[in-house]
Amino acid sequence: MPDITLNAPKLFDLRGRIAIVTGAGSGIGQRIAIGLAQCGADVALLDRRTDDGLAQTAKHIRDAGRRAIEIAADVTTKSSLADAVAQTESELGSLTLAVNAAGIANAKPAEEMEEDQYQTLMDINLKGIFLSCQAEARAMLKNGGGSIVNIASMSGVIVNRGLSQVHYNASKAGVIHMSKSLAMEWVDRGIRVNTISPGYTATPMNTRPEMVHQTKLFEEQTPMQRMANVDEMVGPAVFLLSNAASFVTGVDLLVDGGFCCW
Numbered sequence: 001m002p003d004i005t006l007n008a009p010k011l012f013d014l015r016g017r018i019a020i021v022t023g024a025g026s027g028i029g030q031r032i033a034i035g036l037a038q039c040g041a042d043v044a045l046l047d048r049r050t051d052d053g054l055a056q057t058a059k060h061i062r063d064a065g066r067r068a069i070e071i072a073a074d075v076t077t078k079s080s081l082a083d084a085v086a087q088t089e090s091e092l093g094s095l096t097l098a099v100n101a102a103g104i105a106n107a108k109p110a111e112e113m114e115e116d117q118y119q120t121l122m123d124i125n126l127k128g129i130f131l132s133c134q135a136e137a138r139a140m141l142k143n144g145g146g147s148i149v150n151i152a153s154m155s156g157v158i159v160n161r162g163l164s165q166v167h168y169n170a171s172k173a174g175v176i177h178m179s180k181s182l183a184m185e186w187v188d189r190g191i192r193v194n195t196i197s198p199g200y201t202a203t204p205m206n207t208r209p210e211m212v213h214q215t216k217l218f219e220e221q222t223p224m225q226r227m228a229n230v231d232e233m234v235g236p237a238v239f240l241l242s243n244a245a246s247f248v249t250g251v252d253l254l255v256d257g258g259f260c261c262w
């Protein structure tokens with residue numbers, strides 16, 4: 001007879017936990033931040049947006065009865081991330097959860113791509129994830145451990161047919177392997193690091209001009225015959241962050257409607 005004193009639904013309970021979410025002013029990061037609050041976490045919201053994106057996320061979190069702070073910062077600036085973590089800890093408490101969703105996408109044929117376009121995307125999508133993990137882990141190591149989820153992409157696993165985005169695909173493959181590497185560096189010090197690799201997901205990122213006409217194609221190419229809704233990223237993130245995933249580290253969780261099977 002197994003020991004059944006374990007309360008399975010409580011595994012997903014994030015009450016009393018403090019989280020930081022980058023890219024929390026829009027799309028996947030925004031929805032995950034609200035989802036973490038719905039599971040009980042208090043959340044620091046970081047984004048470089050100057051519109052009301054962060055305020056909207058914070059309102060939903062406060063409506064759910066949790067605390068939120070808004071931090072306008074850029075993930076490419078190391079000192080801003082250190083300040084953001086310090087502000088999170090002084091205003092909310094000890095940081096043990098992080099979701100790094102800040103990222104950009106654009107496209108251009110490789111033979112025409114300017115160095116600037118390549119470098120700017122790499123700085124945000126790859127270096128930004130590293131600097132975020134570094135700042136978050138410094139706090140988590142002090143706090144006895146934690147869990148980090150980085151948002152990669154199925155583009156780090158496959159090459160999207162019809163999209164000339166060599167820099168984006170390479171950045172996401174980098175995020176997946178960087179996360180495994182960090183997972184192993186911190187495996188004996190209580191920090192788990194995993195990635196979620198979404199398939200095509202309906203967010204503002206996909207309303208950029210070169211993508212709009214492709215939406216129908218994205219749906220047809222996906223085995224489930226549709227794009228993901230941002231709500232569908234919440235469960236995977238809560239799972240990986242929570243005690244339900246206590247033996248899960250260095251994993252890339254594809255959330256792609258079956259895309260990578262075909």
Ligand SMILES: NC(=O)c1ccc[n+]([C@@H]2O[C@H](COP(=O)([O-])OP(=O)(O)OC[C@H]3O[C@@H](n4cnc5c(N)ncnc54)[C@H](O)[C@@H]3O)[C@@H](O)[C@H]2O)c1
Nearest residue numbers: 023026027028047048074075102103153198200201203205
């Ligand atoms: N939408 C998709 O189909 C899809 C698929 C796979 C992976 N992703 C990844 O999911 C993540 C979120 O994308 P989304 O679709 O929600 O896009 P989005 O544009 O709606 O949200 C991205 C957010 O990141 C913020 N951001 C960008 N650069 C930043 C910086 N330097 N510092 C701080 N904040 C910054 C933006 O201001 C924005 O609010 C990205 O990493 C993206 O690559 C998206």
